[in-house]
Each structure stands twice: as C-alpha cells, then as structure tokens.
Amino acid sequence: MSTLTAGYSDVRATNLSAVLGFLRANAPCSRAAIAGGTGLNKATITNIVGDLIDRRLIRETEQTQNRVGRPATLLELDGSAYAAIGMEISARGLTAIAYDAAGGQILRWHRSGPGRGAGPDKTLTATSALARRAMAAVEATGRQILGLTVGVPGLVDRDGTVVLAAGLGWRDYPLKPRLLDALSHPTFSVSVDNDANLSALAEYRYGPYAGTNNLIQISGDTGLGAGVIADGRPLQGNLGYVGEVGHLRVAPDGPVCGCGRRGCLEAVAGIPALVRRLHDDTDDLQLAVEQIVARASAGDSETVKALLETGSWLGQGVAMLANLLNPALIVLGGYYATLGEWLLPAVEKELQGQALAPQAGGCKVALSALGHDITAIGAVARSLDQLDAGRIPG
Amino acid sequence: MSTLTAGYSDVRATNLSAVLGFLRANAPCSRAAIAGGTGLNKATITNIVGDLIDRRLIRETEQTQNRVGRPATLLELDGSAYAAIGMEISARGLTAIAYDAAGGQILRWHRSGPGRGAGPDKTLTATSALARRAMAAVEATGRQILGLTVGVPGLVDRDGTVVLAAGLGWRDYPLKPRLLDALSHPTFSVSVDNDANLSALAEYRYGPYAGTNNLIQISGDTGLGAGVIADGRPLQGNLGYVGEVGHLRVAPDGPVCGCGRRGCLEAVAGIPALVRRLHDDTDDLQLAVEQIVARASAGDSETVKALLETGSWLGQGVAMLANLLNPALIVLGGYYATLGEWLLPAVEKELQGQALAPQAGGCKVALSALGHDITAIGAVARSLDQLDAGRIPG
Numbered sequence: 001m002s003t004l005t006a007g008y009s010d011v012r013a014t015n016l017s018a019v020l021g022f023l024r025a026n027a028p029c030s031r032a033a034i035a036g037g038t039g040l041n042k043a044t045i046t047n048i049v050g051d052l053i054d055r056r057l058i059r060e061t062e063q064t065q066n067r068v069g070r071p072a073t074l075l076e077l078d079g080s081a082y083a084a085i086g087m088e089i090s091a092r093g094l095t096a097i098a099y100d101a102a103g104g105q106i107l108r109w110h111r112s113g114p115g116r117g118a119g120p121d122k123t124l125t126a127t128s129a130l131a132r133r134a135m136a137a138v139e140a141t142g143r144q145i146l147g148l149t150v151g152v153p154g155l156v157d158r159d160g161t162v163v164l165a166a167g168l169g170w171r172d173y174p175l176k177p178r179l180l181d182a183l184s185h186p187t188f189s190v191s192v193d194n195d196a197n198l199s200a201l202a203e204y205r206y207g208p209y210a211g212t213n214n215l216i217q218i219s220g221d222t223g224l225g226a227g228v229i230a231d232g233r234p235l236q237g238n239l240g241y242v243g244e245v246g247h248l249r250v251a252p253d254g255p256v257c258g259c260g261r262r263g264c265l266e267a268v269a270g271i272p273a274l275v276r277r278l279h280d281d282t283d284d285l286q287l288a289v290e291q292i293v294a295r296a297s298a299g300d301s302e303t304v305k306a307l308l309e310t311g312s313w314l315g316q317g318v319a320m321l322a323n324l325l326n327p328a329l330i331v332l333g334g335y336y337a338t339l340g341e342w343l344l345p346a347v348e349k350e351l352q353g354q355a356l357a358p359q360a361g362g363c364k365v366a367l368s369a370l371g372h373d374i375t376a377i378g379a380v381a382r383s384l385d386q387l388d389a390g391r392i393p394g
Numbered sequence: 395m396s397t398l399t400a401g402y403s404d405v406r407a408t409n410l411s412a413v414l415g416f417l418r419a420n421a422p423c424s425r426a427a428i429a430g431g432t433g434l435n436k437a438t439i440t441n442i443v444g445d446l447i448d449r450r451l452i453r454e455t456e457q458t459q460n461r462v463g464r465p466a467t468l469l470e471l472d473g474s475a476y477a478a479i480g481m482e483i484s485a486r487g488l489t490a491i492a493y494d495a496a497g498g499q500i501l502r503w504h505r506s507g508p509g510r511g512a513g514p515d516k517t518l519t520a521t522s523a524l525a526r527r528a529m530a531a532v533e534a535t536g537r538q539i540l541g542l543t544v545g546v547p548g549l550v551d552r553d554g555t556v557v558l559a560a561g562l563g564w565r566d567y568p569l570k571p572r573l574l575d576a577l578s579h580p581t582f583s584v585s586v587d588n589d590a591n592l593s594a595l596a597e598y599r600y601g602p603y604a605g606t607n608n609l610i611q612i613s614g615d616t617g618l619g620a621g622v623i624a625d626g627r628p629l630q631g632n633l634g635y636v637g638e639v640g641h642l643r644v645a646p647d648g649p650v651c652g653c654g655r656r657g658c659l660e661a662v663a664g665i666p667a668l669v670r671r672l673h674d675d676t677d678d679l680q681l682a683v684e685q686i687v688a689r690a691s692a693g694d695s696e697t698v699k700a701l702l703e704t705g706s707w708l709g710q711g712v713a714m715l716a717n718l719l720n721p722a723l724i725v726l727g728g729y730y731a732t733l734g735e736w737l738l739p740a741v742e743k744e745l746q747g748q749a750l751a752p753q754a755g756g757c758k759v760a761l762s763a764l765g766h767d768i769t770a771i772g773a774v775a776r777s778l779d780q781l782d783a784g785r786i787p788g
Binding site: 011155163164213214226230231233235236237238239240241242243244245247248249250251252259261316319320321323324325326327328353354355356357358361362363 | 405549557558607608620624625627629630631632633634635636637638639641642643644645646653655710713714715717718719720721722747748749750751752755756757
C-alpha cells in the first residue's frame, strides 16, 4: 500500500488513535463524552472501545458518572500492558526513564559519567548496561516494551549515527547500530535523536503548555540548541538537523565558538560563556550555575550584569526564531530555566525590539517546568507516540 | 465530523486525490500504471477513474499504449471544467494568471502601478478591476473558477489582513474582506497570502526541483523574504508570519533598515542596498538591476565587488536558514536569480563555512527558473491544491 492512499484499515487505525488521544487528554470520561469529542458515532465508539479494552490500552474504572437514568461507566487509559523507555546521554551523565502507556512513571534513574573524556565506545557500554537494567525492570512489571529512544547532544542522522556532538567529543559514531548489537537486536524499535528535538516533544506532550501547535524549546547546557514543533509536528528537515540556533553568527567580532567559527550565538549566550564571563570554572557547570544563582540572589552587580548580557544575546536568538518560524511559544529550558528570573526580562526586551511582526507575532516566552530530565521524557514520548499514530501492537 | 477522526468518505477523498496527484506527475498513463503507482487495487481504480472522468477532472486520450494483448487506453488530466486565478500585488504592479485544472495557462496579464504611493484603497480598486476581467475571461472559456489567491509583499494574518507591507507602505489593511466586497462575494474561495510563502509553493509545484520536500525560496525584490516548505507542506507558524529572514540582525553596526531597526539582513543583502552601494537610483529597481548586469558582464570592478559583498551577506542569511531548518534546497529568486552568476559563489562559500552540519546538511543552492511571475504562479497553485487535498467540487 502506498503512503499516498488510504484503505479501510487506515480509517480504523485513525479512529483507534483518535479515541486514545481523546482519553489521554480527558480521562476519565464516558463513551458518550468520547463520541461528543471525536465526532464518531455510538456504534463505532462501542466497537473501538471494546477493541482497545481487549488490547489492554484502556479500561473501565470503578467510577460512574451521576446522571439521569442509568449511570455511565467511565473509561481511562490502561498502563498495565505496555511501556516505553527513554534515555539521555549528556556531559552530565546518563538518564533512563520508563513510563507505562498511561503515562505513569515506572522508573527514573541517573548515573554520572562516563563524561566527555571517555569516548563513545565506553559511553556505549555504560548506556547499554543501563538500558538492559531498565528493560529488565520494565519486563519484571509484566509490561511489553514498545520502544527505546536515546537522546544525544549533537547532530543525529536518519540512520542513528551521531555525526557531530561537540560536547561529548564525538564525530561520526554509529550509535544506533552499535546499541542494537549491544542489546542483541531487541524486537521493539530502538531510535536515536537530537536532545533538543526530544525536549521540544516533551514540552509538547507533558509540559504546562502541552498541545501548543507552534512551539520551540531552547536548552542551555554545555551547548545551546533548539527543537521545533510546527503545526503540531516535530520539524525534522532534510537529514534531521533542524534547530542549530547555537551556531547562528550573531557577533561577527565576538569570541571563537567551540565549533571553531567566530561569533556563534552559543559563544556569547551559552551557559559556559556566562560562566567564563564570571571567571568561574566550567568543568562543573551545575556547581557554577548554583554559585551564579546564589550571587545573583544576593544582588552581586557583576553577576547581575553578566546575566543581563547573556539574556540580551539569548533574546537575539529568540527574536531570530520568532522572525523565521513565528512560534506561539518559546520555552527556555536546562540552565536557562534555572536562571530564568534574571534572563527573562532581557530576552523579552530583545524579542519585542527585534521581531518584525507586531507583538512578536503572538510569541510568548516561558520557562520550562520539566527540569533536566526533559530529553529522556521526550525520548519516552517519541516511543509512546507510536500508539497515538495508530501503530498499535497486537 | 471531528478533524481527529476519519470516515469512509475521507478514504474516498484520499484515494481520488492520490489518483489525481499521480496523474499530475505521470500523465499520460494507463489504469494499470496508476494501480502500480498508488497501490490501489484494480476495482478501486476503475471506480475512481470513472468518477474523475464524470467530474471532468481526467479524461481518456486518443493514445493507446502498445503492449501484448489488448491495447491500454491512456489517461490524462482534463482542464476543461475548472480553473484557478492567482494574482500578485507588488511595488512593480499587478499580475493576474489563470491556469486550468490540468495546469494549462489560460491568461497571464501584467499592469504597472498603482505603486507604492497610491495607498491601499486605490490599489484595491485596480486589483478588483483586474480580478473581474480575469474572472470574466476564465468564465468565457466555460470553466468553473475554483479559487482566487492574491499574494502581497508583507505580513498577512489568517483573516487576510495585511498587517505590515513596508514596500507598499501599508499597515493593517483588511485586504481580503475589502476584496470580497469589491467582487460582490463570489461563490469560490478568495484568499490572501504572503508573496514569499506563495513563491515557495510555486517552486514546490512547478519549479525544476518540484517535489523537494524541504525547500526554501528566498526572493530579492524591494524586500527580502523567504517561504518554507517543510516535510512537503508550506510552513505557516502561529499567525502565518513564517520566513522573515530579511529582518534577522546580522550586522549590529550596519545600516538602518526600512523597518527602522539597525543591521537587518535586508539592509545589507537586499537588492535596494546593492543598488545604493553602487550609487544608483532605487526608484526603478528593474532598470538599476539591468545596468548592474551590464556593468558586471563588462567586468567593472566596483560592480563585481558590490555583488560579492551582497552575495556574502546573502550567504550569511542562507547559512542561518540551513542551520535552523536543514533544507535540502534553497532557491534564490527575483533579482537574486537575475544576478545569480555573480552572487552564487559567495553564497555557497558562506553556506559551507557557516553551516554546522557537514556539507551544510545536504543543502544545495539553486537559482529560480520561474521569473517574476512566481508569486502569481504560487497563488494559482494554492487554489488548485484544493483538488489535491481531495476537496473536489460536485
């Protein structure tokens, strides 16, 4: 069957995922509410709900809805049959998270290292060991694993090769094939994606602004990257390299960037640049950021000035994204969220000053509430999204 | 019916448009070839082809295909029943183009003026007069009009209000409602869109690189704007303001832009900026560009140097688009195409130097072959696209 055409099985998959999607946003709710929300008729709902209950993707609750006549049984998502695993490899360490298909958390693990100096092979060994432990833990709950997605801070091509990850010191490393080997080619899907792309998906699925159809997530950590949701879908581009906002040239006479070019946004607005501006040590970013927060809270003028400068540069990047992509919302994540109190006024000022459209085309700026696990959360979402796309097992 | 769900009528619309789309790319071809290309079975093809012939959207040709056994009758698009009109309002004047549903040109008219000084009401009067003439000319051929789309060089909101069009001197002008009034509310759809968005659609439908799923069109005329096709769909953003590449700040110490800000890409890479750099008169851009071509062809060093400088700045904008959107192709249109011979080497150099991804993420740069009517061609495509989206009259 060509992807151009539709068959009746596609109609069924579309309607299954419509019912699942409605329940994800509105559960618990009655069959009548699903019919009202999706526009499907009562007979179709009865049929599809029965099918989803058989597949253990939804279930009837003990609750009923009070109303005139017979009480209506309410439905909710059933997380008992399936789960997905999301992981992140970063300069900070490794993270593994698993959610069941109802969005309930099964595990959330961190381990430090192996770090930048270790090289990709050592990191692969540690990653696959952690993945095996997570797989075993999920399987011990009796759930089938739908997929495992790994986020990395770098350019990832469609084959899962990490083409460039400056923060890890990697280049052209075939992470997905190596991981498949290390995991003995599991039956579920394994994928690798850019951390910022996954962070944007996490905001779109689980953040306070979930469902915002034109949303950009900018993360500040060892690097500066963006992920883009456009018209409700993650933007991928030709080879999957969307959102490299950190390497736009904004300061032609500025400092040399880690990528070797001069004047990149990352070199003036990145978290390591802020830390260096304050003559601190960039080896432990977390500690350095904590110290900056402490000094800024105490009103230290040099610190506040450096944050204002960082915010102005970051605002210039935000304005560029607003001019090119006209998002409704730009979410600042990673250490930008930690430092948001001091950065946000300058970011807003640059955005309003540099955006061509009145009121910056309706673009708001907000701080992420998803913390440092956001990439791993987005990685889980990527695998659970298979269900919403109608690729339902069984 | 909710847009979340699908019914059997959607399957039919999807399959009708799949057959139309296949014929648009491959006609003339046999029913067997359509079955092979779309994956639909023979009975479905027979049924859908019969329906499309009844609606006069396709027809059998006189030709047959030689093969063993009974010769196969070939099918082609039928342009005899429907047509669409595309128009452009620019500082150069007005353009109206009409194509029939098979992509055959019915008319292509230009008129100069009313120009920048005239104000929007006078331009509306001229535009609606030209539209009425085009509607009458199309109706005289016996075809039903599917839609009329107007492109303007500025920000257009979803209600068809031109929020800002610096090159025309317009601000907050409700063009679509006024045009509907002036045309006595025709039964077909009327829409207004940004010129660069429509130019990108024209490249995607009718350019030499038609079908490139991640494509950006950059036009140089009185302004500098971009339209974006991402994953095969025109990118719109929150309010429809995607692609304002001309107002990215690239030269913090550069000249003041027409928008009032300092250092915009348009102020250093725009065609009027090039003309000013050569101390020419910007009142007649076409004449000025012709003179630049003549002098550059004769090897005039000041002219060649100014073109190199323009190409370098334009390349910086191209690199920013490549870093953020990872297109497979960036097409330079308008006067950039006219001057492409001198601009392209500098553009390529900046792209390769400033893009983070190896080989600029696979991004090629090409010159548009669609000329100055590109916006009006894209406007026709927007209306004809209704057919491919399965919104088939009758």
